[in-house]
Amino acid sequence: MKNIELGNITPTVVASFDGLPDARQRELVQCLVGHIHQFAKDVRLTHEEWRAALGFLHRVGDISTDSRSEFSLLSDVTGLSSLVDVLASDPSATPGSVLGPFHTVGSPWMDNPVNLIAANEGRPVLLRGRVCNTDGEPLPQATLDFWQNAADGLYWQQDPNQPTDNLRCQLRMDAQGGFEIATIRPVPYQIPLDGPVWADLVGPAGLSGWRPAHFHLVVSAPGHHSLVTELFDAEDPYLESDAVFGVRAALVGRYAQQTDPAACARHGLPGPDCLVMSIDLRLAPVAPTP
Amino acid sequence: MKNIELGNITPTVVASFDGLPDARQRELVQCLVGHIHQFAKDVRLTHEEWRAALGFLHRVGDISTDSRSEFSLLSDVTGLSSLVDVLASDPSATPGSVLGPFHTVGSPWMDNPVNLIAANEGRPVLLRGRVCNTDGEPLPQATLDFWQNAADGLYWQQDPNQPTDNLRCQLRMDAQGGFEIATIRPVPYQIPLDGPVWADLVGPAGLSGWRPAHFHLVVSAPGHHSLVTELFDAEDPYLESDAVFGVRAALVGRYAQQTDPAACARHGLPGPDCLVMSIDLRLAPVAPTP
Numbered sequence: 001m002k003n004i005e006l007g008n009i010t011p012t013v014v015a016s017f018d019g020l021p022d023a024r025q026r027e028l029v030q031c032l033v034g035h036i037h038q039f040a041k042d043v044r045l046t047h048e049e050w051r052a053a054l055g056f057l058h059r060v061g062d063i064s065t066d067s068r069s070e071f072s073l074l075s076d077v078t079g080l081s082s083l084v085d086v087l088a089s090d091p092s093a094t095p096g097s098v099l100g101p102f103h104t105v106g107s108p109w110m111d112n113p114v115n116l117i118a119a120n121e122g123r124p125v126l127l128r129g130r131v132c133n134t135d136g137e138p139l140p141q142a143t144l145d146f147w148q149n150a151a152d153g154l155y156w157q158q159d160p161n162q163p164t165d166n167l168r169c170q171l172r173m174d175a176q177g178g179f180e181i182a183t184i185r186p187v188p189y190q191i192p193l194d195g196p197v198w199a200d201l202v203g204p205a206g207l208s209g210w211r212p213a214h215f216h217l218v219v220s221a222p223g224h225h226s227l228v229t230e231l232f233d234a235e236d237p238y239l240e241s242d243a244v245f246g247v248r249a250a251l252v253g254r255y256a257q258q259t260d261p262a263a264c265a266r267h268g269l270p271g272p273d274c275l276v277m278s279i280d281l282r283l284a285p286v287a288p289t290p
Numbered sequence: 291m292k293n294i295e296l297g298n299i300t301p302t303v304v305a306s307f308d309g310l311p312d313a314r315q316r317e318l319v320q321c322l323v324g325h326i327h328q329f330a331k332d333v334r335l336t337h338e339e340w341r342a343a344l345g346f347l348h349r350v351g352d353i354s355t356d357s358r359s360e361f362s363l364l365s366d367v368t369g370l371s372s373l374v375d376v377l378a379s380d381p382s383a384t385p386g387s388v389l390g391p392f393h394t395v396g397s398p399w400m401d402n403p404v405n406l407i408a409a410n411e412g413r414p415v416l417l418r419g420r421v422c423n424t425d426g427e428p429l430p431q432a433t434l435d436f437w438q439n440a441a442d443g444l445y446w447q448q449d450p451n452q453p454t455d456n457l458r459c460q461l462r463m464d465a466q467g468g469f470e471i472a473t474i475r476p477v478p479y480q481i482p483l484d485g486p487v488w489a490d491l492v493g494p495a496g497l498s499g500w501r502p503a504h505f506h507l508v509v510s511a512p513g514h515h516s517l518v519t520e521l522f523d524a525e526d527p528y529l530e531s532d533a534v535f536g537v538r539a540a541l542v543g544r545y546a547q548q549t550d551p552a553a554c555a556r557h558g559l560p561g562p563d564c565l566v567m568s569i570d571l572r573l574a575p576v577a578p579t580p
Contacts, residue, residue, distance in 0.1 A: 009373050
């Protein structure tokens with residue numbers, strides 16, 4: 001029989017996955033098994049701690065739904081989401097930032113330019129920009145998946161007073177690769193306080209759990225790497241202490257007044273008070289197949 | 291602002307947990323963050339892979355219930371459960387082995403000796419033994435939490451034809467630290483095939499997913515480390531390839547015929563065909579507080 005002991009357990013488990021036919025899955029599984037085993041050996045993980053960890057994962061699963069991923073939040077507050085963003089970022093493209101737990105697949109397609117303000121309270125703003133490649137050439141075939149929170153700090157999934165899909169949409173770029181979204185200025189918010197990620201990890205660590213205000217974007221274009229990112233507000237008090245490590249210098253924009261009165265008027269936004277944030281989003285090309 | 295990039299993300303995240311007041315939790319969290327980050331860097335984890343991993347964790351959570359832990363099964367097939375057992379094992383005590391996904395807290399207390407056969411089909415056997423300390427002295431104050439599968443290979447949680455808590459009990463030892471359980475011979479079984487651990491990991495790896503037949507035991511006694519272990523059958527065909535890496539030489543017992551006809555008769559078991567497995571379970575003392 002196989003007499004499993006400390007000296008042979010890790011290579012035995014790693015070898016048990018030699019049969020995974022997908023070479024990349026095999027690499028991921030075997031590397032992760034090695035790291036998790038090394039963690040358990042480094043700290044001499046006990047049964048009580050192992051059971052507590054399983055209980056924590058169960059609670060993370062229990063509170064997760066199709067429109068709320070506590071697993072994603074766990075990945076966010078431990079910097080894994082941001083690390084994946086950083087690893088994927090091409091230095092010549094706009095850097096990525098965290099997807100966050102409130103993305104949903106299948107937001108409504110709307111015409112560009114779009115006005116999402118509807119019945120939302122908050123300061124009206126215009127977010128405008130252009131999607132281009134790393135040479136600065138526009139990508140009119142690009143699409144954009146956009147979402148943000150409302151004036152009360154909540155995303156629609158968290159707030160029964162908001163209509164479904166409030167302040168989110170998908171858009172196609174115009175012929176110049178441009179987009180315009182009339183919306184409200186997003187506000188800072190705390191990560192959810194009703195789940196185990198807050199109760200067992202972020203709260204006990206004495207962290208505030210606040211995120212600086214931001215827009216969420218997923219930008220896609222044929223032949224280019226999709227960009228999952230966020231745009232921040234230079235005047236936000238939480239830029240220094242983002243709970244999910246998402247801030248990058250290149251993603252911080254500054255609102256300016258009345259840079260384009262015609263655009264404000266086009267959306268029925270008040271002229272002198274209209275704030276505009278402008279940003280170009282640069283996508284990296286997919287390397288050609290050799 | 292904090293401009294998070296590859297060179298500073300891991301120390302930034304680790305430092306963010308400096309405020310955890312429990313030193314051990316701080317050590318666990320910071321060490322695990324370091325290993326998970328190093329894994330992501332080693333393999334250059336992509337967004338697609340990260341999303342697939344989150345989707346997998348969601349499926350693991352979705353199929354888990356109070357009486358079925360797919361997280362525990364995931365820990366089992368990746369050897370983490372066994373590793374924790376091995377790390378906890380005192381060389382002078384009986385080695386630990388995996389808890390498995392079918393343990394439930396609060397099995398019914400029964401009188402020792404006990405006969406669990408009831409309406410179960412299968413080969414009647416007598417499991418008998420003694421709980422003692424590492425000096426071989428009996429521990430009459432010990433208790434035992436016992437569970438096993440039925441003749442169809444299923445635990446009661448998996449099988450609507452079995453009564454609640456079929457083939458499981460908690461027992462107090464007798465004055466000599468002894469116990470006797472009349473039961474049926476457990477049979478080999480496959481890990482659950484209806485969950486993501488099989489569908490996405492064990493099945494694709496070409497593994498059989500079979501576990502050799504075994505009894506499950508949790509043995510506890512005041513002043514001693516609890517022992518979570520399993521007892522295997524020396525004649526089992528799957529001792530070489532246990533899906534969860536639980537086999538240790540010291541946990542393999544051999545059934546013998548009629549070693550104690552009086553004991554067989556006491557439980558109404560058929561004399562000549564009565565199989566008996568005898569085992570002493572040794573618990574390690576908790577180190578005295580200095």
